[in-house]
Amino acid sequence: MATIRDVAKKANVHSSTVSRVFSGNLSISEATRERVFAAAKELGFWPNAIARSLSTQRTNTIGIVIPHIFEGFFNDSFFPQLMRGMLEASYKKGFRLIVGGCENYEDEIDQIKQIMASSQADGIIVMSSRLDVDTVGELQNHNTPFVLIGHPPSGENQGIAWVDADNQKATQEAVQYLIDLGHKKIAFVGGDPENLTSQEREKSFNTTLDLAGIPRDPNLVHHGFFDESGGFNSVARMLKLGENSPTAFYAANDLMAVGIIRALKKNNIRVPEDISVIGTNNAPISEYAQPAISTVDVPYAKMAGKAVEMLIEKIEQGEMSQTNFTLECSLVLRDSTAEFQN
Amino acid sequence: MATIRDVAKKANVHSSTVSRVFSGNLSISEATRERVFAAAKELGFWPNAIARSLSTQRTNTIGIVIPHIFEGFFNDSFFPQLMRGMLEASYKKGFRLIVGGCENYEDEIDQIKQIMASSQADGIIVMSSRLDVDTVGELQNHNTPFVLIGHPPSGENQGIAWVDADNQKATQEAVQYLIDLGHKKIAFVGGDPENLTSQEREKSFNTTLDLAGIPRDPNLVHHGFFDESGGFNSVARMLKLGENSPTAFYAANDLMAVGIIRALKKNNIRVPEDISVIGTNNAPISEYAQPAISTVDVPYAKMAGKAVEMLIEKIEQGEMSQTNFTLECSLVLRDSTAEFQN
DNA sequence: CTGAAAGCGCTTACAG
DNA sequence: CTGAAAGCGCTTACAG
Numbered sequence: 001m002a003t004i005r006d007v008a009k010k011a012n013v014h015s016s017t018v019s020r021v022f023s024g025n026l027s028i029s030e031a032t033r034e035r036v037f038a039a040a041k042e043l044g045f046w047p048n049a050i051a052r053s054l055s056t057q058r059t060n061t062i063g064i065v066i067p068h069i070f071e072g073f074f075n076d077s078f079f080p081q082l083m084r085g086m087l088e089a090s091y092k093k094g095f096r097l098i099v100g101g102c103e104n105y106e107d108e109i110d111q112i113k114q115i116m117a118s119s120q121a122d123g124i125i126v127m128s129s130r131l132d133v134d135t136v137g138e139l140q141n142h143n144t145p146f147v148l149i150g151h152p153p154s155g156e157n158q159g160i161a162w163v164d165a166d167n168q169k170a171t172q173e174a175v176q177y178l179i180d181l182g183h184k185k186i187a188f189v190g191g192d193p194e195n196l197t198s199q200e201r202e203k204s205f206n207t208t209l210d211l212a213g214i215p216r217d218p219n220l221v222h223h224g225f226f227d228e229s230g231g232f233n234s235v236a237r238m239l240k241l242g243e244n245s246p247t248a249f250y251a252a253n254d255l256m257a258v259g260i261i262r263a264l265k266k267n268n269i270r271v272p273e274d275i276s277v278i279g280t281n282n283a284p285i286s287e288y289a290q291p292a293i294s295t296v297d298v299p300y301a302k303m304a305g306k307a308v309e310m311l312i313e314k315i316e317q318g319e320m321s322q323t324n325f326t327l328e329c330s331l332v333l334r335d336s337t338a339e340f341q342n
Numbered sequence: 343m344a345t346i347r348d349v350a351k352k353a354n355v356h357s358s359t360v361s362r363v364f365s366g367n368l369s370i371s372e373a374t375r376e377r378v379f380a381a382a383k384e385l386g387f388w389p390n391a392i393a394r395s396l397s398t399q400r401t402n403t404i405g406i407v408i409p410h411i412f413e414g415f416f417n418d419s420f421f422p423q424l425m426r427g428m429l430e431a432s433y434k435k436g437f438r439l440i441v442g443g444c445e446n447y448e449d450e451i452d453q454i455k456q457i458m459a460s461s462q463a464d465g466i467i468v469m470s471s472r473l474d475v476d477t478v479g480e481l482q483n484h485n486t487p488f489v490l491i492g493h494p495p496s497g498e499n500q501g502i503a504w505v506d507a508d509n510q511k512a513t514q515e516a517v518q519y520l521i522d523l524g525h526k527k528i529a530f531v532g533g534d535p536e537n538l539t540s541q542e543r544e545k546s547f548n549t550t551l552d553l554a555g556i557p558r559d560p561n562l563v564h565h566g567f568f569d570e571s572g573g574f575n576s577v578a579r580m581l582k583l584g585e586n587s588p589t590a591f592y593a594a595n596d597l598m599a600v601g602i603i604r605a606l607k608k609n610n611i612r613v614p615e616d617i618s619v620i621g622t623n624n625a626p627i628s629e630y631a632q633p634a635i636s637t638v639d640v641p642y643a644k645m646a647g648k649a650v651e652m653l654i655e656k657i658e659q660g661e662m663s664q665t666n667f668t669l670e671c672s673l674v675l676r677d678s679t680a681e682f683q684n
Numbered sequence: 685c686t687g688a689a690a691g692c693g694c695t696t697a698c699a700g
Numbered sequence: 701c702t703g704a705a706a707g708c709g710c711t712t713a714c715a716g
Contacts, residue, residue: 091443101433117388
């Protein structure tokens with residue numbers, strides 16, 4: 001590849017002049033500029049981004065590490081929409097994404113640190129949903145700014161930047177909706193209990209029951225894998241409860257809701273006539289499932305876009321005008337929920 | 343951030359020694375190595391990847407530019423699974439992905455060239471499905487190796503590397519399946535007619551009809567947007583055909599199939615009793631739709647993984663042992679197809 | 685408006 | 701096994 005010096009020689013200027021032309025520096029005479037561009041074109045020259053980065057200490061790149069590589073993670077709307085939001089926002093600002101994989105939670109943190117330490121990105125979006133206070137502290141020891149997507153770890157908020165959905169409110173609305181339909185025995189089907197978002201939702205679930213004066217029943221709480229099997233398995237367990245079995249299910253994602261519905265159908269239980277089911281995420285399948293699933297729309301793309309914008313603000317201005325955002329979810333009512341019939 | 347020189351000073355060695363330790367160079371005494379690591383740890387040192395890249399002319403990074411940023415593109419299984427395959431394969435080989443967006447086809451090509459010219463990636467995966475021979479030629483003028491995912495442009499194959507699904511065969515099987523069910527009036531609902539994959543499928547569709555001695559009917563060919571509306575609109579048109587209207591639909595993706603089914607239901611036409619529908623991609627919704635949609639499973643993740651492996655082989659060995667691969671699809675039979683009833 | 689030079693933080697061929 | 705030096709391809713403060 002041609003370098004700045006090759007162009008300089010051909011255009012009869014010093015290499016610093018070529019550099020100035022390509023970095024958009026104004027103090028260049030039109031004549032010189034044209035000569036340089038002509039020479040560059042002839043040689044097929046384009047500035048080497050790596051060399052520029054080394055010199056300017058800026059990569060115009062934002063890092064992320066993908067927490068899971070299994071198929072379902074890319075089929076749920078959660079991750080792809082997050083990705084879309086990040087991509088769109090960074091593209092608009094002239095940034096690119098550098099994305100890495102990982103094998104497990106430990107590795108995820110290692111990879112994040114590595115991207116930070118190796119100066120490959122000007123900032124990082126951290127998607128991990130099970131960060132603890134210590135780990136966040138470690139990340140803060142690096143100079144690389146980062147924004148967390150999801151629930152920040154409890155403990156003192158050490159000035160960590162984050163954007164999250166209002167899971168507390170969303171869960172409350174969903175559960176309250178079931179309560180308003182007359183349901184009292186409501187099952188909570190959550191995912192990984194170490195997942196901070198899951199925890200927040202469960203807490204909100206409990207509080208909503210409390211406020212309605214409905215006693216909590218530990219038998220109606222199930223933690224499973226974030227997919228159809230997770231939902232399916234919860235039903236087997238709950239149906240054994242006899243008269244204490246639930247009349248409504250609240251599921252942590254739509255795939256789990258699909259699993260629940262499937263398991264119920266298998267037991268000749270009708271949805272929503274006999275049992276109501278409400279999901280989370282508003283994934284495409286929730287719309288096409290039979291019955292179409294009532295669910296909570298979580299604005300993942302918007303969250304991710306916001307996180308990127310915050311990060312870029314920090315990178316370019318040195319500071320974020322606001323360090324955290326909570327975005328609203330909305331209840332999407334479809335056909336999987338109905339009034340309780342006794 | 344600490345540099346190699348800070349570590350050198352603290353460990354009482356020359357910076358080149360520190361460099362050797364961190365690049366895994368063997369000719370370092372155990373004692374020195376330990377001293378260097380200790381000093382590095384104390385200073386929180388990690389090699390600057392940018393500087394290393396400038397020096398070695400290797401970034402251990404693979405570039406891609408995402409052709410579309412609209413929501414549906416991230417909800418279909420096509421793109422997310424492609425992404426998953428690339429991510430998994432590159433992670434395994436110690437590479438990361440650098441991903442950029444674009445606004446339209448022209449911009450897409452520009453962005454690809456820019457990544458190539460600026461040496462930000464050691465190689466690029468090109469996903470564009472409407473590349474022409476000239477554009478490929480331009481890309482080949484750069485030193486950066488690339489692998490095309492999808493159908494290579496027709497014309498002389500100028501040594502371009504690609505991996506594609508066997509769309510010809512997949513379409514043939516799907517259409518032949520409908521023919522075997524007794525259907526003779528089969529509609530082709532394709533996407534963007536400039537999309538090379540679409541073209542290949544349409545060609546195969548026609549050939550299959552020809553071989554079965556079924557006359558082609560141009561009225562039964564529709565090109566629409568790659569989403570529900572695309573499918574939906576095709577039905578409105580085809581139903582006007584009266585006795586020449588189709589008894590079966592072949593759709594270019596599952597979202598279109600869903601749109602077709604929805605439009606048919608709206609017209610009180612039963613699927614599959616009255617009309618059969620077959621989709622493409624085996625997206626999650628195809629499984630959950632009502633009726634569950636018969637479709638063609640295309641191994642996107644595998645294709646993408648293969649492309650990345652080829653690229654890395656080229657980057658590391660200087661050559662690919664094989665420059666193109668065609669992967670098999672498979673017909674997934676579900677409930678949207680049935681025997682033709684007259 | 686432009687040139688000459690130092691520097692960004694590494695790697696590596698050359699010596700010893 | 702280790703050091704000294706040149707080089708990767710840019711940018712930018714300093715002069716003029």
